[in-house]
Amino acid sequence: MKRGHAATERFFRDAGIADGMSVLELGCGPGEVTELVADLVGPSGNVLAVDRSEAMLAAAQERVGRKAERDVRFVCADLNGPPDYLADMGHAAFDVIAGRRVLMYLADPQSAIAGLMPWLRQGGLVVFEEADSTLCPGRVAAMPAHEQAVSWLDRMLSEEGVDRSMGFHLPATFIDAGLELRHVWAEAVIEGQGDQYTLGELLQLLTPRLESAGVATTADIESLGARMDMERDPSRIFASTMRFCAHARKP
Numbered sequence: 001m002k003r004g005h006a007a008t009e010r011f012f013r014d015a016g017i018a019d020g021m022s023v024l025e026l027g028c029g030p031g032e033v034t035e036l037v038a039d040l041v042g043p044s045g046n047v048l049a050v051d052r053s054e055a056m057l058a059a060a061q062e063r064v065g066r067k068a069e070r071d072v073r074f075v076c077a078d079l080n081g082p083p084d085y086l087a088d089m090g091h092a093a094f095d096v097i098a099g100r101r102v103l104m105y106l107a108d109p110q111s112a113i114a115g116l117m118p119w120l121r122q123g124g125l126v127v128f129e130e131a132d133s134t135l136c137p138g139r140v141a142a143m144p145a146h147e148q149a150v151s152w153l154d155r156m157l158s159e160e161g162v163d164r165s166m167g168f169h170l171p172a173t174f175i176d177a178g179l180e181l182r183h184v185w186a187e188a189v190i191e192g193q194g195d196q197y198t199l200g201e202l203l204q205l206l207t208p209r210l211e212s213a214g215v216a217t218t219a220d221i222e223s224l225g226a227r228m229d230m231e232r233d234p235s236r237i238f239a240s241t242m243r244f245c246a247h248a249r250k251p
Contacts, residue, residue, distance in 0.1 A: 019045060022096070136241050
């Protein structure tokens with residue numbers, strides 16, 4: 001299973017992330033966005049990627065390590081706490097603070113962004129892509145297995161305390177952090193098209209979390225995947241979620 005990142009690349013390019021910039025990436029996970037951002041800023045730019053999981057950082061380092069010409073560093077830190085990991089860095093060290101699907105997991109994203117402002121240069125960019133699952137699923141023909149999959153994912157996120165409306169909350173989060181909002185984009189993720197995992201693949205990847213949240217078992221997920229395969233029809237559209245991207249500037 002492998003997903004592309006064309007939508008995120010488009011969002012980040014349109015926001016202004018470009019060659020030579022210095023980027024602080026929050027919640028890098030296994031390094032998919034880290035690799036993308038490193039390519040956008042090129043050999044003359046640099047990236048500091050932060051995640052609280054040592055396992056995710058190891059995966060990210062292995063992924064990005066194939067590009068030896070890129071200046072990418074990694075640090076383990078909890079984004080819900082103060083940014084002590086930046087204590088040895090001078091203020092105004094970054095041109096961009098960015099991330100994908102990370103603010104939705106933070107207890108207080110506005111405070112997290114505000115706390116990083118001393119390290120963002122004047123006029124610097126804040127760019128995040130976040131999800132919203134409250135508008136979806138969208139469909140005309142009934143697709144009950146697909147609808148069940150979306151329901152399971154929503155229940156899992158709710159059990160984990162995730163803000164399922166974070167996409168809608170991006171403008172207020174940026175403004176409350178003292179930023180100047182510049183633009184917001186939003187588009188639907190169409191099942192089976194574009195560069196996202198299919199719902200079946202996503203359920204497989206998230207099986208441990210679904211089981212931990214008490215939402216579904218491995219057997220449940222395998223059974224639902226078979227039912228989704230039977231429902232697929234190229235003449236039908238199933239919008240599984242929405243993705244939002246907003247960018248702002250430090251005044």
